[in-house]
Amino acid sequence: FYFRNKHRPFLLFVSLLHVHTPLVTTEKFQGRSRHGLYGDNVEEMDWMVGRLLAVIDKEDLKNTTFIYFASDHGGFLEAHRGNSQLGGWNGIYKGGKGMGGWEGGIRVPGIVRWPGVLPAGTVIDEPTSLMDIYPTVVQLAGGAVPQDRVMDGHTLLPLLQGTEQHSRHEFLFHYCGVFLHAVRWHQKDS
Secondary structure: OHHHHOOOOOOOOOOOOOOOOOOOOOHHHOOOOOOHHHHHHHHHHHHHHHHHHHHHHHOOOHHHOOEEEEOOOOOOOOOEEOOEEOOOOOOOOOOOOOOOOOHHHHOOOEEEEOOOOOOOOOOOOOOOOHHHHHHHHHHHOOOOOOOOOOOOOOOOHHHHHOOOOOOOOOEEEEEEOOEEEEEEEOOOOO
């Protein structure tokens, strides 16, 4: 794919099955982690992402490639073997996957990589959403989001480039299907 498009803009979206049950892990990674099958699954996902980044670097695309890595929810906490938890860890936040009303279910880090454009090591502690990816990609492609409807997402570029210090989101609503599970209110200038 990238060989055909490496000299012009392209979008590559990779959605990994990893760290979702049933934790399908290839034989090469089984038993590799001291954290059981879940850890093996994380190890394999890390290896896969590393391979993608290596190709981007090898093809000299890293300075022209915007990469966004995130999860759609917190870690899976339900799986246990005896007293051992087999799923993820959400730090200080209560809840996890399938528990959208709690921070551990919806608060996840996002990692951005774009050498030569965005400074490395920058930490942004502002609420954003996966809904922000669409307007960000549209802006990067030189397009405009539809103006005939309200868009819930906002481009991430002003936050990432430091031209804005605060998220454009005052409220973030979290739905599971048609049911509202949580609302996060981030007061402007607070």
